[in-house]
Amino acid sequence: MRLFSVLFFCLVAVTVVVSGPITGPALAQSGPAVPGQGQPSPIQNILQENRSLIEKSSRRTIGPAIAALRDSGLPAARNVLEKWQDKALYQRKSDGLFFFAEKAGEDGYRLIDIATGADADAGTANRQDLDQLKPNSGVRALIGAALVPYQLTDPDPAVRSGALDAISRNGEAAHLGALRGAIESETDPDLKARKERLERLLTIAYDPDPAARIAAIESFAGDLGVDVRAALNPLVATTRAVTTGAPPEGENIARRLIPGSDALPEAEAYRLLVAAGLAPPRISAADRRNALAAHIEDGAVAGIPLDDLNSDAARERAYAALAARGLVPPTATTEEVQAALDGHGFYDRYAEPDPAVTAAAGAALDAIAAKLGLNQAVNLSLDALSLASIYFLAAIGLAITFGVMGVINMAHGEFIMMGAYTGYVVQQIVPNYTVSILIALPLAFAVTFAAGVAMERLVIRWLYNRPLETLLATFGISIALQQLARNIFGTQARPLTSPGWLDGALHLNDVVSISYIRIAIFVLALLFLALFLFIMRRTRLGLEVRAVTQNPRMAASMGIDPDRINMLTFGLGSGIAGVAGVAIGLYAKVTSELGQDYIVQSFMTVVVGGVGNIWGTLLGASMIGFLQKGIEWLNPSNTLAAQTYMILFIILFIQIRPRGIVALRGRAAGD
Structure with missing residues (x-):
C-alpha cells in the first residue's frame, strides 16, 4: 500500500511538470473568462491579444490591433471599430475585459457585450471601475480607414x-x-x-x-x-544616385549624367559624393583663405612664403600641409576632386522599379500634358472673355458720351461706383438677394441717369468744345463724388451679395471652369449690346443720336435739338455705367474708389476700339481683356508689370492706328 501511494504521487508530480500550471499559456490561449459568461467571444479574444497596444495606443503603434479587427471577418468587428472611434468602448479595470457601456443611474454604467450587443451578464459597473478608450485624432483616422471596406x-x-x-x-x-x-x-x-x-x-x-x-x-x-x-x-519621379561602377542590377535608370553638364554641375556632383561618403568634404575658397591667414608664422604658412601663395594650387598645397600637421580639417584638392568625379558614375533612377510601368506612365502623362495645354488655353480664353465683358460694361457708357459728345468724362468711374452703392442700399432694404438685384439694376440706371443729366445741365453744357476745361471739371467732380461716398458710407468696403444661384462655378473638367457670376456678367453685356443696337437702329432717339454724331449742324437744320440729344445721351451713358456698377459690385468690394479701378481701362477700350462705335468698343474690350490675361499668364508674379506692358502695347497700337480698330466719320472722328 505504501509503495502504491508513492507511485501515485510520483505520477501526479510528473503530470504537473509536463502540463504546467493551469494558469499558464493554456489559459492564455482561451482568453480570460468573464464571470458568469463562460469562454470569451472571438472578438474579445482579438482585443485581449492586442490589449497592450490598445491600452497605450498611438498612431505609430496601434496599426496591428486595428488590422487584426479589420481582417478578422467577424460580424462584430465593424461595430467595435465604430464604437472605439466614437469613444464608446470601455475596459474594466479588474480583469481588462472590453465592453460597450451606457450611463445608468448617478454613477453607474450598463455593460453591453461587444459580440452580441446585448446586456452583458456582468450587469453594471461603477464609473471608477471602467477606463474609457479615448483615441486621439491620429488613431481615429486609422480606425476610419479600417472602416472603409465595411462602408x-x-x-x-x-x-x-x-x-x-x-x-x-x-x-x-x-x-x-x-x-x-x-x-x-x-x-x-x-x-x-x-x-x-x-x-x-x-x-x-x-x-x-x-x-x-x-x-x-x-x-x-x-x-x-x-x-x-x-x-x-x-x-x-526620380532620385539622383552615384555609384563606383555600373549601376546595380534591377535599377530603373531614367538617364545617365555627366559631371559638368547643365543637368549636373560639378559642384552638385561632388556634393553627392560627399553625402554618400565616397569623397572627403571640400571647404570653400573663403574658408581656406581664413584658415591660411590664421596660421601665418614669420611671413609663411606651413613653411611656404606668403609671396608664393598667389595661386589656387599654391594655397591648396599650403592648406594640405596644415592638414597633415593636424592644424586644420582635411579637404580635397582640385586634383582629388576631379579624380573622384572621374571614378564614379552618376544617374537618375525612377522610384518605380519596373521599366514597363514607368514607360506607360510617361506616355500617359505626355498625352495628358498635350490635352492639358489645350484646356489651359481654353480656360485662359474664358477668363479673358469674362474680363472683356466687364470692361465692355464699364466702357459702353463712356463710348456713348465720349463718342457722341466728345466729352472726356473723368467722373465716369464714379457713376459705376454710384450704381454699386445703389445695389448695396437696396440689399439693406430687400433681404432677398435675387429680388434686390432685380430691383437694383433699373434703380441704379435711374439714379445714375438722373445724376448724369444733372451733371450735363449744370457743368458739361457750358464746356462743349473745350476739352481741357471739361477734363479738369469732371476730374474735380470725380474727387467730390468720392468724398461724398466716404462721408455717407465710410471707408470700409461694403458687400454686394450675389444670389445663391450665382454661387460656385461651371466646371467643364478639372482645368476649365468659370464662375456663374462672370457668366451672368457676360450675358448682361450681351443684353446691353442688343439693347444699345435696338435703341440706335430702331428708335427715333437712336436716329437723332446718329444724326448728331455724324453732323450736328445738319441735324440741327433738320429740326433735331442737339442740346436735348446731348443731355439724353449723357444721361444714357451714365445710366449704363450705373448698371455696370451693380454687376461689377457682385464680385468686387464696393468702396468709394471702385470706379478708379476701371476708368483707365474704360478709356483705353473706347480709344482702341474706335470712338463712338459700339462694335469698336466691343472689339476694344476683347482686345484689352485677352491682352491683359495673356501678359498676366506670361508674367503671373507681377500684375503691375503686366498692366504696364499692356499700356505700352496700347500706346504703340494707337501710333499705328490712331482712330482705333473701327474708325468713324463725323464729329467723333474729328471732322
Missing part, C-alpha cells in the same frame, strides 16, 4: 459615398480588394463609376501585377483629373 457595401448611399471620399483622400493597398469586391454589387450608377475609377487608381499604385498596372495607366490616357496626375507622377 463600401453599406445600404446607405451616403455612407458608401463617404467611404469613397475617404479612399480618395488616403487610399491604401488594403482598400483595393474591398473596392473590387464592392463594384459588382453597386446599384447606383454614379457611385459605381466612382468605384471603378478609384479601383483603377489604386491598381496603379498597389497592384503587384505589372500588366494590370499598365492597363490601368493606359485607360487614363488624356484624362485631365488631378487624381490621375497624382497617381502617375510618383511613377516617373
